[in-house]
Amino acid sequence: MKYVDEFRDGDIARQIAARIHAEARADRVYRFMEFCGGHTHALSRYGVTELLPPQVQMIHGPGCPVCVLPIGRIDLAIELALHRGAIVCTYGDTMRVPASQGLSLIKAKARGGDIRMVYSAADALKLAQATPDREVVFFAIGFETTTPPTALVVQQADRLGVQNFSVLCCHVLTPAAVTHILAAPDAQRDGRVELDGFVGPAHVSIVIGSQPYVPFAEGWHQPVVIAGFEPLDVMQAILMLIRQVNEGRAEVENEFTRAVTPHGNLAAQRLMDEVFEVRDSFEWRGLGEVPHSALKLRERYAAFDAERRFDLHYQPVPDHKACECGAILRGVKRPTDCKLFGTVCTPDNPMGSCMVSSEGACSAEYAYGHARRIPIHAA
Amino acid sequence: MATRPRYIRPLDFKAGRIDMSHGAGGRASAQLIEELFMPAFANEWLAQGHDGATFAPPPELAQGGQLVMATDAHVVSPIFFPGGDLGCLSVHGTINDVAMSGARPLYLSASFIIEEGYPLSDLRRLVQSMAQASHEAGVPIITGDTKVVEQGKGDGVFISTTGVGVTYPGLRIDGRQAQPGDVVFVSGTLGDHGVAVLSQRESLAFETTICSDTAALHTLVADLVAAAGPGLHVLRDPTRGGLATTLNEIAQQSGCGIHIDERALPVAPEVEAACELLGLDPLYVANEGKLIAICAPQAAARVQEALLAHPLGRGAQRIGEVVADAQCFVQMRTRFGGTRMVDWLTGEQLPRIC
Amino acid sequence: MCLALPTRIEEKRDGDEALVNLGGVRKLISIALVPEAQVGDHVIVHVGHAIGLLDPQEAERTLAMFAEVALTAAATPTGAAT
Numbered sequence: 001m002k003y004v005d006e007f008r009d010g011d012i013a014r015q016i017a018a019r020i021h022a023e024a025r026a027d028r029v030y031r032f033m034e035f036c037g038g039h040t041h042a043l044s045r046y047g048v049t050e051l052l053p054p055q056v057q058m059i060h061g062p063g064c065p066v067c068v069l070p071i072g073r074i075d076l077a078i079e080l081a082l083h084r085g086a087i088v089c090t091y092g093d094t095m096r097v098p099a100s101q102g103l104s105l106i107k108a109k110a111r112g113g114d115i116r117m118v119y120s121a122a123d124a125l126k127l128a129q130a131t132p133d134r135e136v137v138f139f140a141i142g143f144e145t146t147t148p149p150t151a152l153v154v155q156q157a158d159r160l161g162v163q164n165f166s167v168l169c170c171h172v173l174t175p176a177a178v179t180h181i182l183a184a185p186d187a188q189r190d191g192r193v194e195l196d197g198f199v200g201p202a203h204v205s206i207v208i209g210s211q212p213y214v215p216f217a218e219g220w221h222q223p224v225v226i227a228g229f230e231p232l233d234v235m236q237a238i239l240m241l242i243r244q245v246n247e248g249r250a251e252v253e254n255e256f257t258r259a260v261t262p263h264g265n266l267a268a269q270r271l272m273d274e275v276f277e278v279r280d281s282f283e284w285r286g287l288g289e290v291p292h293s294a295l296k297l298r299e300r301y302a303a304f305d306a307e308r309r310f311d312l313h314y315q316p317v318p319d320h321k322a323c324e325c326g327a328i329l330r331g332v333k334r335p336t337d338c339k340l341f342g343t344v345c346t347p348d349n350p351m352g353s354c355m356v357s358s359e360g361a362c363s364a365e366y367a368y369g370h371a372r373r374i375p376i377h378a379a
Numbered sequence: 380m381a382t383r384p385r386y387i388r389p390l391d392f393k394a395g396r397i398d399m400s401h402g403a404g405g406r407a408s409a410q411l412i413e414e415l416f417m418p419a420f421a422n423e424w425l426a427q428g429h430d431g432a433t434f435a436p437p438p439e440l441a442q443g444g445q446l447v448m449a450t451d452a453h454v455v456s457p458i459f460f461p462g463g464d465l466g467c468l469s470v471h472g473t474i475n476d477v478a479m480s481g482a483r484p485l486y487l488s489a490s491f492i493i494e495e496g497y498p499l500s501d502l503r504r505l506v507q508s509m510a511q512a513s514h515e516a517g518v519p520i521i522t523g524d525t526k527v528v529e530q531g532k533g534d535g536v537f538i539s540t541t542g543v544g545v546t547y548p549g550l551r552i553d554g555r556q557a558q559p560g561d562v563v564f565v566s567g568t569l570g571d572h573g574v575a576v577l578s579q580r581e582s583l584a585f586e587t588t589i590c591s592d593t594a595a596l597h598t599l600v601a602d603l604v605a606a607a608g609p610g611l612h613v614l615r616d617p618t619r620g621g622l623a624t625t626l627n628e629i630a631q632q633s634g635c636g637i638h639i640d641e642r643a644l645p646v647a648p649e650v651e652a653a654c655e656l657l658g659l660d661p662l663y664v665a666n667e668g669k670l671i672a673i674c675a676p677q678a679a680a681r682v683q684e685a686l687l688a689h690p691l692g693r694g695a696q697r698i699g700e701v702v703a704d705a706q707c708f709v710q711m712r713t714r715f716g717g718t719r720m721v722d723w724l725t726g727e728q729l730p731r732i733c
Numbered sequence: 734m735c736l737a738l739p740t741r742i743e744e745k746r747d748g749d750e751a752l753v754n755l756g757g758v759r760k761l762i763s764i765a766l767v768p769e770a771q772v773g774d775h776v777i778v779h780v781g782h783a784i785g786l787l788d789p790q791e792a793e794r795t796l797a798m799f800a801e802v803a804l805t806a807a808a809t810p811t812g813a814a815t
Contacts, residue, residue, distance in 0.1 A: 001652055001756040003739040003775060003787060006796055010642075010714040015803035038736060047717020091780070092658075119657075120781030122763065142780075145737065148766050149782045203737045206777060206785035229737065231715065232799055239802065258791040259739075259777055265785050268766045347722075367722050586759040652756025656778075658736045 003258070007230030008046070016235045017051035024242050030056045031194060032241055033331050035178065036201035037064035037359030038229045044364040046231040056238065059331035060361035062177055062287060063201060065142045065170075066093045067329060067353040067360045070285040071317040073170050074099035076307075077139045080168070081105075081113030084310055087131065088115045088168075089124035090139040097356045100317050121153040121167075128157070128165035137306045138167045145203040147171045147295065148268040151275040154297065154304050166306040169296055172282065174204050175212045176293035180284075181330050182220050195331065197241040199234065200226035202256055209264025213252045221250040228256040275301055283316055285353055286326030325352035328361050335365040342366060390414045395499040402493070402527030411525060415503060419510035424521035432521035437485060442548040449476035450541040457579045458505070458535055462572075462590025465538055466508035468667060471595045472618070473542040474518055478597040479614045479670065481552030481604065482544035487513065489540050490524040494533035505536065516595040518542070547604045554632035556612035561701040562679040563637060564672045566599065566686055567592070567694035569622055570650040573664030577657065585656065589649050594668030599689045603672055606685035610678025616670045620724040623662040625671060626709045627723045636704025639721070640712045643698045662711075663724050673701060737779035739787045742772050753778060 024030060034040060040060050043049050049058060062068045074097055080086040088105070095106045095117060109115040114134075118124050121138055128136035140150045150167060157165045178198065200213055205226045213224045223244035227237030237255045244251060254260055275298060282294030297305040306312065319325060323345070324338035335341045335354065345351035347363055354360035358367075390410060400407035417425050424432035440446070453469040470487065477484040489509065493502065513520050520540075546552075575591040596616065603611055613633070617625040622644075630637045646661045654661050668691060674682045679697070686692035709721040740753035742764070749765040753776065760778075764770050767783040776783035 001648075001655065001738075002741070003792055004655070004755075008714065009799075010716060012799050012803050013715045016799065019802050019805060045713075045719065046715050047713045047719045048715065050717040051715060120763075122781060145779050145784060148784065149763075149780050152763070152765050152782070203777065203779060203784065206737075228795075233795075236795075236799060236802070255795070258788050258795055259785050265766060267768060268784065271766070367720055587757070649757040652758040655738055656755060656758060656760065 004230065007228065007232045009232060012232055013051065013235060016232065016239060020056065020235070020239050020242060021053050023239065023246065024053050024056050025246065026055065028055065030196050030242060030245060031059055032197045032199055032238065033059045033061040033195050034199035035061040035063040035174070036204070037357065038202060039199055039227065039234055040064070040359045040361065040364055042229060042231050042234050044367065048231050048235060052238065056242065059195070061181060061331055062284065062329040064357050064359040065172060066097060066357040067325070068172065068284045068286065069094065069097065069141055069170060069353065070283045071099050072283070072315050074105065075317065076312050076314065077105060077168055078103055078108045078113065079312070080137050080306065080310060081115050082108055082111065086135040086137045087127065088113070088137050088139055089118045089127060090115065091141065092117050093357060094139065094141060096350070097353055098350055121149045125153050125157055125162065125165055128162055132164055134164060136165050140167045141170045143172055143174050143204050144207045147272050147276070148207060151271045154275050154301050157304055158301060166304045166309045167297065168306040171276065171295040172284065173293050173295070174201060174208070176290055177284065178216055180287055180290045180293070182216065182222065184330055195222065196245050197223035197225070199237050199241065200224050202227060202229040205256065205260045205264065207265050207268050210252055210254050210260055210262050217250045217252045223250050225253045226256050226260055228259070285319070286329040320351050323352040325354045328354050335362040386410050390499060392499050392503050397493045397495060397497045397499065397502065397527055399495055399527050402525055408525060415506055416523065419506045420513065420520045422519040422521060424519070434486060434521070437545040439483070439545040439548050444546045444548040447477050447480045447482040447544040447546055448541065449473055449480070450539065451476060452537060452539040454534065454537050455576060456534055460579050460591055461575045463593040464505055464508050465536060466505035467512035468593050469538040469540045470509050470512035470516065471593050471667060473540040474516055474595045474597050475616045477542040477544035478600040479616055480546065481550050481614060482546045483601065484518045484542050484544040484597050487518055487520045487540055487542050488522045489520050489538060492526050492528060492533055492537040494535055495527055495530040497535055502536065512595065516597065550604065550609060550611065552611055552614050554613060554615065554629050557629055557633035557635050557673045557701045558612065559635055559701055559703040560676055561612055561673050562676055562697060563639065563699040563701065564682060564686060565622065565645065565696055565698050566670045566672070566692045568645045568647045568650065569666060569669065570646060570654060570661035570664035572667040574650045574653045578653065585653060587649050587653055589647065589653065592666060592668035594691055596668065596670050596691060599670065599691045602685045602689050603682060606681040607674050607678040610675040611672065611682065612675065613673035614670055617666050619665050621663040621665060622671070623709065623721045624724045626721065629673065630707040630709050634707060636702045636707055637699060637709045638702055638712065639699030641714050643696050645694050645696045662721060737777050737784065739775045740778050742770055742774050742776060745772060
């Protein structure tokens with residue numbers, strides 16, 4: 001696979017790792033937050049974390065849209081399927097997230113809810129056209145990478161005059177989430193944030209560009225390196241972050257130049273702006289209410305807004321008392337700090353979203369982390 | 380000889396459909412058996428027309444071999460996919476289950492649950508595919524059953540097959556026999572079947588030349604037994620849940636750990652690409668014509684030779700070893716030289732967006 | 734931030750659709766979000782949509798940067814266990 005395999009070269013990885021070992025100072029700790037589910041996955045799948053020196057610590061941030069989706073939103077989707085007779089189309093990621101009353105989308109399906117997994121929003125629209133006598137709702141989750149496809153589909157539905165299609169919009173915004181993390185009281189000690197930098201998301205940045213991260217570098221003095229999705233990209237970005245920290249710089253650097261430009265994909269941004277507007281506030285699982293952090297459909301497209309169409313009312317549902325997903329999502333606690341981790345909460349019986357999604361910090365730790373606690377014999 | 384009931388007209392394989400009468404046990408059922416199943420499976424047991432089939436004990440019993448029975452229900456969707464269909468899959472699957480117990484498969488039974496309205500043309504295609512698989516493998520289908528369920532109560536067709544076999548005398552091959560130091564082989568490329576089936580699912584539609592690897596592995600097993608004898612410890616086919624799940628099962632049963640090397644895993648480039656596109660891990664994707672062989676280190680060279688010499692083992696690779704590990708973990712050395720846990724599959728692997 | 738891969742455009746079809754190729758697997762996707770994409774270009778695909786173009790020159794530059802890091806690593810004794 002061109003432009004993929006070259007960025008997974010094991011030999012080069014080891015050499016970048018050697019550089020990281022050489023340049024990371026022994027007298028300090030480096031805490032970097034990676035904000036992208038894809039990065040969490042790359043780190044785990046390729047065992048990158050093991051190649052890093054112990055003083056370089058990677059913190060998994062709330063970059064997984066499934067992990068930050070509140071239970072109350074999944075409840076709405078389940079309600080539509082079980083009680084309002086709608087066909088609910090969803091990406092595979094959300095199927096197993098536990099919601100209220102011991103249900104999840106996959107369990108609601110077993111109870112007779114017509115819930116269908118789709119690979120793209122366009123599939124949901126096609127289904128609506130094929131079943132004109134049924135209401136079809138697309139459960140739209142995701143950050144700015146996934147939002148433009150939803151916008152396209154809404155416009156298309158409007159153009160074609162499809163009468164039975166709507167979107168349950170749970171799209172969220174990256175910069176708002178980063179601000180929230182930096183501003184959170186428990187992330188700071190003596191007024192300074194305990195993070196040394198961010199690995200910026202790969203594909204969100206293709207859409208929004210590298211400019212939106214400048215306030216974090218300038219305002220919060222946080223180094224940001226936008227990294228591609230492959231393991232070599234991530235490792236290179238970590239090296240670049242270490243250099244910024246060592247040199248006292250706080251800039252937005254772009255490692256993913258092959259796909260990310262300063263301004264991003266303007267066509268996609270224009271489209272998002274035409275179809276969506278920013279909500280005043282939106283609840284993120286684990287982060288609470290975050291201002292200006294999510295999208296809803298504009299008035300012009302009200303007919304396609306499932307919340308308005310079905311008169312849905314969002315009810316916040318608190319997480320299990322002992323569930324530490326919130327603190328974990330903000331990077332202030334580790335999965336192993338959670339009392340439920342590995343005991344009650346496992347991939348087969350997830351209590352919170354960090355365990356359900358394969359990018360969730362807890363799921364990654366559970367699946368791949370055991371090995372780190374076992375002595376590894378050098379080859 | 381029993382008098383055959385007279386049928387008003389022969390089954391319409393072009394446009395006809397299964398209806399409730401075909402499962403009722405009466406004339407329509409008999410016609411279905413006589414005009415479809417019997418000519419296709421064509422053997423002396425079915426010709427006798429009894430409810431059950433009798434057969435003599437195989438010679439291996441006298442030499443200390445044991446009888447083996449295995450059963451499997453097959454519900455794959457779609458029913459027809461590149462490289463195979465539900466029919467041959469159900470034959471291969473159960474032959475393989477028997478073979479993986481270190482046994483020579485002898486006979487099969489097949490039961491069909493068919494949905495009212497299912498086209499006879501498709502049913503015939505399936506039955507002929509089963510017949511071909513059965514004849515090529517030399518394992519006859521000697522008894523069977525057919526039921527019909529109302530429309531909406533079945534996914535077209537479900538086929539359940541049961542196989543009977545006899546173990547190779549003097550050998551104990553099962554999931555508990557792996558020992559630290561044993562060598563782990565896989566007989567060929569991983570993930571072909573799962574990707575071939577997924578490529579036909581409407582919502583994921585992608586074009587690929589990947590075909591299912593569905594195949595009967597019993598002759599390969601016979602070669603391995605001949606080559607390694609008691610040095611062969613475990614045989615298993617990594618079907619649902621893929622290689623990862625099967626290795627975890629074996630590790631658990633044997634009370635050992637297993638270490639594999641990612642660079643040694645054979646995966647066809649297209650399978651790798653399809654898995655990337657869908658967010659699937661080839662380690663967890665189903666195979667239907669591959670086996671895992673775990674053997675004593677002294678037998679490894681002979682096992683490798685036997686694998687590579689057989690048409691179904693040409694792509695065989697040595698992928699790892701069994702180690703002492705009280706926690707029975709399966710771990711993989713990644714391309715990067717790091718180590719990663721390879722855990723059990725949780726629920727069904729669903730294509731993901733992030 | 735999500736699962737997205739660089740694929741090569743093989744054919745452009747009607748209605749903003751294109752046939753792309755990744756490692757021999759072909760899929761029909763939408764290029765509505767990257768209208769300037771041409772046959773032969775590589776686009777990053779996410780949930781059935783191209784979201785951006787891949788710049789081959791930048792890709793080479795990035796790989797060269799890795800190689801340079803690798804060279805430096807090889808030349809400098811690190812004393813660190815890898």
